[in-house]
Amino acid sequence: MNKLKTTFLGLSMCAASALTAHAQELTIAIVNNGHMINMQKVAEAYTADTGVKLNWVSLEEGVLREQVTSDTATGGGQYDIINIGMQEAPIWGAAGWIEPLEFGAEYDIDDMLPAIRNGLSHEGTLYAAPFYGESSMVMYRKDLTDAAGVSIADNDSWDNIKAAAMAIHNPDAGVYGACLRGKPGWGDNMAFITTVVNSFGGAWFDKDMRPTIDSDEWRAAINFYVDLLGNYGPPGSEGNSFNEILALYNEGKCGMWIDATIAASFLEVDGVAYAQSPNAGNPVGANWLWAWAMAVPAGSPNSDEAKKFIEWATSKDYIKAVAMHPEFGWGSVPTGTRASTYAYPEFKAAAAFAGAEMAAIESAAPEATDLKPYVGVQFAAIPEFPEVGSAVAQEMAAALSGAKSVDDALAASQAAADAIMSEAGYY
Structure with a gap:
């Protein structure tokens, strides 16, 4: 087994070890931005490792907001995972539209940039995990x-x-x-x-x-x-x-x-x-200040599996998986979510914008x-x-x-x- 395959399997197992052995399906509504599109390729290893089939619904930003809001508010159940942001997460969490998120110690939630974490929480509870953040x-x-x-x-x-x-x-x-x-x-x-x-x-x-x-x-x-x-x-x-x-x-x-x-x-x-x-x-x-984040609509029959995928897709290990993917590399990793990303010398060498991005996020009010x-x-x-x-x-x-x-x-x-x-x- 080559090094890349071994790495992907290890990363997937780290966050998804509790997944059931039989194949399940998750339907994921995402915004059609670059990092989300890249995730579809990186997540092929997740499916290979866990047997969980991922059905992607990629939508233009305005259309995504309309469809996700309508489906989530009415309990339509069309999606297991949805892309939402800082405007929706605390409001929908307080309203009970989306489920609270709790992850294992290895996820290291304290590594998440405070401004991003706070913006996706309500009364200290995280309701959406950031896939990437931005100013x-x-x-x-x-x-x-x-x-x-x-x-x-x-x-x-x-x-x-x-x-x-x-x-x-x-x-x-x-x-x-x-x-x-x-x-x-x-x-x-x-x-x-x-x-x-x-x-x-x-x-x-x-x-x-x-x-x-x-x-x-x-x-x-x-x-x-x-x-x-x-x-x-x-x-x-x-x-x-x-x-x-x-x-x-x-x-x-x-x-x-x-x-x-x-x-x-x-x-x-x-x-x-x-x-x-x-x-x-x-x-x-x-x-x-914004983050495109991943949340689980309340009452989803696949909520446990959905949360495990979100834990993997927003982890430190996912960032490393993108960095080591043959089509991407350090210059393509999702940014604006974790302090540790900005500490990698490989990332700083590949991303000339890193310092300016962090300064912008930290100065947002x-x-x-x-x-x-x-x-x-x-x-x-x-x-x-x-x-x-x-x-x-x-x-x-x-x-x-x-x-x-x-x-x-x-x-x-x-x-x-x-x-x-x-x-x-x-x-």
Whole structure:
């Protein structure tokens, strides 16, 4: 037996030794991002070792959220394991929609980054295990900024970011100054837009949980966003989110991208440099905090097997399995979950972004503050937020495309959010 096969068997057995001998099936709903797609190949060894067949349902982010929310809320039982994030995990855990997770001592839960663990827990109980975690940062082509005679600094001003985008923007050569999310969705365009609003001193709600979308801070932020992306972004940006922009970047069409730190794992162009997220005077909330995590819907008949798979797929051993997989390696391991990952010299050598990613995660500020009375950076950790965020997302996409003025989009957003929050009984 070769060394690689021996390693995979050992890793699987470590976390799955209690699995029954007969084959079972698990249906897993995942977001169609790179690390999740890679997991399907790495997990072939898990099936070979345990006899557990894994049925993968890979969905675009917005579709995944809709289907998983509907199925879990109604107890539909379509999935044994679901991808959810920090917005859902504590709320769904408190509501009893998903099962608490407890793992063996070898899992070393204390190795999990505190910000990620806390964001996936409710009252100290973990309800979803992080497959990868992220903040956001600037990923820019230093060859282009150097050639244009401009620079980008950590926590730079938005004005300087705009000047840099203008300097490197060259649509005749197929290069756009700034590629930013524009596709509507509370976790799509609004993830980025909310950090811009935060950096301008805005928030989703005031201390009484009344929407503040018609504020001067929102107006300044959205006007800036529409101007920046409308003038120095690729055509059709209102249809672009993570996967679309990643493809554009790897085709050499983006000079700058401000998005999830995890994107750095999948960039294939040379000369990329990294900087902490810019702001307009308020650095708190300028970079988001998120994790795509794995949870078990309550009442699943395969919950024991599902939890064993999650324990394996989010363990230190899984990270090593990706590192040693012949198709991947240390540069492709899922990041943002465990402190130990950042201690491997092989990882640090393969991942030039590691230091910037860790700095971004550690500086993210999800706690409630005087400015915002809710937990969350690019979202609000309340049950109504997906509905509010989705409604506003459509209006922001309309403003970006030119279908509506910024003022009209903000007015419609305020009205929609107010109706949702009022009906929910907040005031």
